[in-house]
Amino acid sequence: MERVAIFPGSFDPFTVGHESIVKRAIPLFDKIVVMIGYNANKQSFFPLEKREKWIKEVFKTEPKVSVECYEGLTVDFCKKVKAQYILRGLRTSADFEFERAIAQVNKMMHPQIESVFLLTIPEHTPINSTIVRDIILHGGDASMFLPSALNMADFKTEE
Numbered sequence: 001m002e003r004v005a006i007f008p009g010s011f012d013p014f015t016v017g018h019e020s021i022v023k024r025a026i027p028l029f030d031k032i033v034v035m036i037g038y039n040a041n042k043q044s045f046f047p048l049e050k051r052e053k054w055i056k057e058v059f060k061t062e063p064k065v066s067v068e069c070y071e072g073l074t075v076d077f078c079k080k081v082k083a084q085y086i087l088r089g090l091r092t093s094a095d096f097e098f099e100r101a102i103a104q105v106n107k108m109m110h111p112q113i114e115s116v117f118l119l120t121i122p123e124h125t126p127i128n129s130t131i132v133r134d135i136i137l138h139g140g141d142a143s144m145f146l147p148s149a150l151n152m153a154d155f156k157t158e159e
C-alpha cells in the first residue's frame with residue numbers, strides 16, 4: 001500500500017523550518033500532502049491562495065509533494081486523501097506537549113492513523129511563522145527564514 005502522509009499547518013507563511021521537515025520526510029513516504037488548514041471565520045495574515053501558491057512553488061520539482069487547502073478536522077482530511085500518517089515537526093518541549101495531546105486524542109479516535117514527528121534541525125528551532133510575519137510586517141529582511149525558491153518581493157506587497 002502507498003504510504004501517504006499529510007503535513008498540516010497554517011503556514012502563514014511557510015518557512016525554512018517547514019520546508020526542511022517536508023524535505024527530510026520525502027524518503028520516508030510515497031506521497032506527502034501539505035494541508036493548509038484554514039478557518040473561514042478567522043483572518044489570516046497572508047491570503048490562502050498566496051500561501052498555496054508559494055508552497056507549490058517550493059515543491060514544483062518534487063512529484064511526491066502536493067498542496068491542498070482544507071477547512072475541518074485533520075483526521076477527516078486524512079480520510080479524504082487516504083493518508084495513514086500525520087507528519088509534524090518538533091522544536092521544543094512546548095511543541096512536544098502540544099503535539100502529544102493532539103496525537104494521542106487522534107490515536108484514540110482513529111487508531112489506524114499514526115502521527116510521525118521529526119525533530120527540527122538545531123538552527124531552525126527558533127523559527128516560527130509568527131516571528132517571520134512580524135519581521136515582514138515591519139519591513140525587515142526575513143529572507144533567511146523563507147524558502148530560497150521564493151521571492152521576498154512577493155511577501156512585501158501584502159501589506
Ligand code: ADP
Binds near residue numbers: 010015095
Ligand atoms: P500550526 O497552525 O499547526 O501551528 P504551523 O504552520 O505553525 O502550524 O506548523 C506546522 C508544523 O510545522 C507543526 O508541526 C510545527 O511544529 C512545524 N514547524 C513549524 N515551524 C518549524 C520549524 N522551525 N522547524 C520544524 N518544524 C516546524
